[in-house]
Amino acid sequence: MSTNESTTDDATTTGDPATEHVLELDSVDSGYGDVQVLDDCSMYLDPGEIVCLIGPNGAGKSTVLKTVFGMLDPWEGTVTYHGDNIGGMAPEDIVREGIGYVPQTDNVFGSLSIDENLRMGGVARRSGLEDVINDLYERFPLLDEKRTAKARTLSGGQRQVLAFARALVMEPDVLLIDEPSAGLAPNTAQEVFEHVEAVNEMDTAILMVEQNAKQGLGISDRGYVLDQGTVRFDGDADSLLDNDEVSQLYLGG
Numbered sequence: 720m721s722t723n724e725s726t727t728d729d730a731t732t733t734g735d736p737a738t739e740h741v742l743e744l745d746s747v748d749s750g751y752g753d754v755q756v757l758d759d760c761s762m763y764l765d766p767g768e769i770v771c772l773i774g775p776n777g778a779g780k781s782t783v784l785k786t787v788f789g790m791l792d793p794w795e796g797t798v799t800y801h802g803d804n805i806g807g808m809a810p811e812d813i814v815r816e817g818i819g820y821v822p823q824t825d826n827v828f829g830s831l832s833i834d835e836n837l838r839m840g841g842v843a844r845r846s847g848l849e850d851v852i853n854d855l856y857e858r859f860p861l862l863d864e865k866r867t868a869k870a871r872t873l874s875g876g877q878r879q880v881l882a883f884a885r886a887l888v889m890e891p892d893v894l895l896i897d898e899p900s901a902g903l904a905p906n907t908a909q910e911v912f913e914h915v916e917a918v919n920e921m922d923t924a925i926l927m928v929e930q931n932a933k934q935g936l937g938i939s940d941r942g943y944v945l946d947q948g949t950v951r952f953d954g955d956a957d958s959l960l961d962n963d964e965v966s967q968l969y970l971g972g
């Protein structure tokens with residue numbers, strides 16, 4: 720978690736690049752075919768933050784990440800990265816810009832080795848692949864020990880760590896992570912959240928979707944509650960955890 724507790728000021732209104740949000744959605748509408756999912760959705764991510772996006776099934780949480788990552792084009796509104804409009808850019812270009820994405824499912828290639836998975840994560844790199852992979856093996860010893868093992872032989876938690884490392888091969892400064900704890904036992908989920916914090920400490924701002932709202936907010940600086948494609952609540956993670964309405968409606972009391 721970053722030490723910057725400032726959450727309410729909207730820095731982009733100053734137009735000062737030094738205080739610009741690293742990522743911002745401004746009044747975004749988006750969806751699939753002619754089915755609208757996101758409705759006037761606005762949120763931002765500042766450098767060094769972990770921001771947690773929570774909300775019920777079908778609220779549009781994954782759709783937010785897909786819209787940022789260029790898998791869906793915004794119908795209305797803007798998505799900006801360091802102040803530049805990236806709405807409508809292709810995912811392969813967005814990756815080169817510096818945004819990584821760890822999808823909710825199928826985020827590693829089970830039939831490939833750990834090492835091959837990491838190398839696939841770096842196909843768009845022009846140089847420095849060996850150095851960055853060696854650095855990732857140092858940071859994640861559990862991957863180092865299993866370089867030649869097939870990814871399908873990893874446990875659920877280990878697979879998530881591989882998925883994070885794969886995205887980090889491009890050295891993003893923003894990582895989008897969709898439900899890192901899905902399907903994991905509580906202890907394993909806690910370990911995965913510790914890895915999310917470790918990734919954040921590598922100067923990577925993180926926008927994370929999490930069903931496990933209490934644990935997700937527990938490692939986050941700020942949060943957004945999304946319901947029916949619209950942000951219903953936002954604020955410091957602690958203030959959301961303490962909010963009675965949020966607690967009753969979205970945190971299971």
Ligand SMILES: Nc1ncnc2c1ncn2[C@@H]1O[C@H](COP(=O)(O)OP(=O)(O)OP(=O)(O)O)[C@@H](O)[C@H]1O
Nearest residue numbers: 751754756774775776777778779780781782783930
């Ligand atoms: N590929 C798709 N085609 C059509 N509709 C879709 C598609 N993916 C998602 N939707 C719909 O968009 C809405 C939002 O889905 P989304 O996956 O963003 O929700 P979510 O908040 O991530 O939910 P969950 O917690 O279940 O992962 C849902 O009504 C869903 O049925």
Ligand SMILES: [Mg+2]
Nearest residue numbers: 780781782823
């Ligand atoms: Mg989802």
